[in-house]
Amino acid sequence: MxxxxxxxxxxxxxxxxxxxxxxxxxxxxxxxxxxxxxxxxxxxxxxxxxxxxxxxxxxxxxxxxxxxxxxxxxxxxxxxxxxxxxxxxPAQTKDEVLEALEAEAAQEEAAREEEKPAAE
The missing domain is CATH 1.10.287.10 (S15/NS1, RNA-binding)
Incomplete structure (x- = not known):
């Protein structure tokens, strides 16, 4: 301290x-x-x-x-x-951050879609 x-x-x-x-x-x-x-x-x-x-x-x-x-x-x-x-x-613009977040969301959505058929 x-x-x-x-x-x-x-x-x-x-x-x-x-x-x-x-x-x-x-x-x-x-x-x-x-x-x-x-x-x-x-x-x-x-x-x-x-x-x-x-x-x-x-x-x-x-x-x-x-x-x-x-x-x-x-x-x-x-x-x-x-x-x-x-x-x-590293320089990071708002657009780069938004692109990264969208890509991450798309990956999560794809992972959820793959899990659905296995659960049914």
Whole structure:
């Protein structure tokens, strides 16, 4: 868990204006620091599964925030990724996401159709 002092320092470094505490940039930076701390903890406590689950949740949330920032402002995304030394996410447009979801739905429908004759 981040100390208040450390968290405030991160917020000051990544904020977009004086009273900013919740912009995607700040949230990503805070999550990145929490991820680093949890990763260090898990190196010495390999069987701490609840902390591992927390780490995975934080990584997932950070990825979602990065995707949002990438979609809304490529320039801000590039800046944050560079400052935090993060791997860049593959570019993904809304059309690509919709195509992937439609393909997944079609596969599920085909699987259901194959199961129906076997059940009858």
């Amino acid at each position: 981040l100390s208040k002092k450390k968290k405030d320092g991160i917020i000051k470094k990544y904020r977009t204006h004086a009273s900013d505490t919740g912009s995607p940039e700040v949230q990503i930076a805070v999550l990145s620091e929490e991820i680093k701390e949890l990763s260090e903890h898990l190196k010495s406590h390999t069987h701490d599964f609840s902390s591992r689950r927390g780490l995975l949740r934080k990584v997932s949330l950070r990825r979602k925030l990065l995707r949002y920032l990438q979609r809304e402002s490529e320039e801000r995304y590039e800046d944050v990724a560079k400052k935090l030394k993060l791997k860049k996410l």
